[in-house]
Amino acid sequence: MTAPPPAPTRSWLREHSELGVCVLLFVLGVLVLTDALTMDVDLTQRGPVGPRTVPVVVGAGLLVVAVLLAVDVLRGGRGEAEAGEDVDLAEPADRRTVALLTGVFLAFAVLIDPLGFPIAGALLFWGSAHALGSRHHDRDPLIAAGLSFVTYFVFDHLLGVPLPGGPLMGVL
Template structure:
């Protein structure tokens, strides 16, 4: 009785929590919406050379991606509000009763951060090789005769493709002066 006279009640709070729990996928919609707005804002405020060749300029892909993110966010929100629910993972390679493998996640994060720190002083080919080799080792490969060679080839190929073919300059490091 007192809840009606004072205007405060725990029932609306419980109903609100229940509604939010039933529509938790709206959080993904908000994330997609924010990401779409960020991408579109960056694309539309980008400094672009006026003299462009052809109809497709540097803004085209970000505008398409940002618009796509907004459309997906809206469609997902409509689906969730109509009662749609995401399906639980049922893949045969995923055991949801097992805890997360935080050791592997932290090791991969460490390998990635190490490569990010080493890319300037050592260059992309060396840092990339360490990244590929470290990721393979962290994920369970113990082929010390093969993994470093594959990592070096992948790193050098990636460097050559980005630096020479795509025109995206990557730091070469001290070894690129020798090669």
């Protein structure tokens, strides 16, 4: 007993699966344009570039790319399969690493207000290094703390971008 051949519609959709990316880009473009054009902005701006300019350009660009990609796919264009430089595509995804990184980023988002950027950033850098496979337990926390404090100092003091200092606010 042989299985019946696949339905023509399903086969056509499988051969033109890149159209899903086109739909996603188109929806994102419409969303960005809608948001940009309904922004409540001060109309007494100076110069030709206002707060709507970049979102309108990005939204229009997304729409143009979506249409051009759809035309290419419908004309028979196909995306090239991922060759993967040093990635074995036959291996399954490393869900443990993704879960650890997700947890580290969520912890950072929760801890940045009560602990401040220097401490939460150090935990973020150290946790990311650990999740990605570094097992230098003596030097990783030191490097993470150094990166976090330098980043805080550069942004908060040199660039004037305020970051929450947390309990170390008075020390730095």
